[in-house]
Amino acid sequence: MSVKMGRDVVLAVDIGGSKVAFAFIDSSGNLQSEVATLPVPFDRNGVADVNALLEIFAPFVKKNKAQAIGISLCGNVDLHTGTAILVPNLHWKYVPFGNMLSEKYGLPVFAATDVRQALLAELIWGKAQNRKYIAWGTIGTGYGGYLFLDGKLYGGFHGFAGNFGHNSSGEADGFQCGCGKKSCVETFVSGPAIARAGQKLVDEGKSLILMRKAADGKVTTRMVFEAEAENDLYAVEIINDVIRRVSISLSGLVNILDLEMIVLGGGVVKGSPGFVNRVSNAIRPYLMTDEAKRDLRIEGESFDNSARIGAGAYAFDMLGIIKFWGAHE
Numbered sequence: 001m002s003v004k005m006g007r008d009v010v011l012a013v014d015i016g017g018s019k020v021a022f023a024f025i026d027s028s029g030n031l032q033s034e035v036a037t038l039p040v041p042f043d044r045n046g047v048a049d050v051n052a053l054l055e056i057f058a059p060f061v062k063k064n065k066a067q068a069i070g071i072s073l074c075g076n077v078d079l080h081t082g083t084a085i086l087v088p089n090l091h092w093k094y095v096p097f098g099n100m101l102s103e104k105y106g107l108p109v110f111a112a113t114d115v116r117q118a119l120l121a122e123l124i125w126g127k128a129q130n131r132k133y134i135a136w137g138t139i140g141t142g143y144g145g146y147l148f149l150d151g152k153l154y155g156g157f158h159g160f161a162g163n164f165g166h167n168s169s170g171e172a173d174g175f176q177c178g179c180g181k182k183s184c185v186e187t188f189v190s191g192p193a194i195a196r197a198g199q200k201l202v203d204e205g206k207s208l209i210l211m212r213k214a215a216d217g218k219v220t221t222r223m224v225f226e227a228e229a230e231n232d233l234y235a236v237e238i239i240n241d242v243i244r245r246v247s248i249s250l251s252g253l254v255n256i257l258d259l260e261m262i263v264l265g266g267g268v269v270k271g272s273p274g275f276v277n278r279v280s281n282a283i284r285p286y287l288m289t290d291e292a293k294r295d296l297r298i299e300g301e302s303f304d305n306s307a308r309i310g311a312g313a314y315a316f317d318m319l320g321i322i323k324f325w326g327a328h329e
């Protein structure tokens with residue numbers, strides 16, 4: 001092996017609905033710093049404050065370590081311009097965040113939606129290396145994903161492919177979804193949906209364990225997971241229902257696209273022990289072919305936060321420092 005002079009490093013940043021996580025990573029995907037997490041600055045109208053957000057990059061950029069900034073953003077991003085097209089959690093529409101960041105700090109900025117970055121991390125450094133038919137799915141505040149088909153990242157006609165969570169659950173009297181429709185799968189499987197189901201139990205005086213945990217009467221997603229871990233039958237039923245609905249949803253993808261692997265991440269996936277294995281078992285009866293039943297692999301994300309690692313991977317790929325073996329859309 002040749003000795004490398006100097007080390008290539010980028011600043012990889014995951015901008016979520018409430019927190020921003022910064023880390024320096026090298027061109028092998030290894031962390032070169034602690035991960036620093038800061039709150040997203042919001043203005044008094046609940047809109048993420050663009051200038052304040054740009055400002056919190058300053059201490060990291062001033063370390064003068066990074067050749068570029070890779071961004072993972074919790075919404076739809078124009079890959080070519082880095083413009084945040086629609087980011088419901090930040091209440092952004094058409095914010096040219098990539099350009100603003102690049103102009104402010106004089107560094108190249110490469111931004112993409114978090115699910116795409118997570119999938120890229122799995123393809124380059126994670127469990128999906130050298131595989132051609134992959135879906136990434138995040139189940140957290142919402143439920144969505146991204147696709148890699150026949151060796152190519154797949155964004156669809158408008159770049160909005162992968163919104164698994166916004167297919168209908170088929171429930172006639174479902175809940176209002178953040179997307180504007182009713183009864184989306186997301187409204188039954190996301191973190192807020194789990195908290196809502198737990199809240200209903202407490203309001204009806206059913207789960208003594210949850211009632212004890214929610215001393216002030218307010219149930220959180222975390223409490224439902226804790227109650228499940230304590231074998232509270234009501235909480236177990238909530239999570240079983242989530243597993244069943246996610247399995248049905250993902251089986252639809254596999255039956256249509258003949259995927260070989262689905263990698264799952266997000267707070268809900270990490271919140272319940274064995275979630276990935278349980279989906280892996282529960283999905284089999286919904287798969288059409290014996291080949292899919294035999295070969296489909298359901299995996300948990302390879303990294304602490306695949307989206308942030310993928311933000312770095314994308315920057316290295318765009319800089320030409322690493323070569324992504326697959327194709328971009």
Ligand SMILES: [Zn+2]
Pocket residue numbers: 165166177178179180181184186
């Ligand atoms: Zn929806």
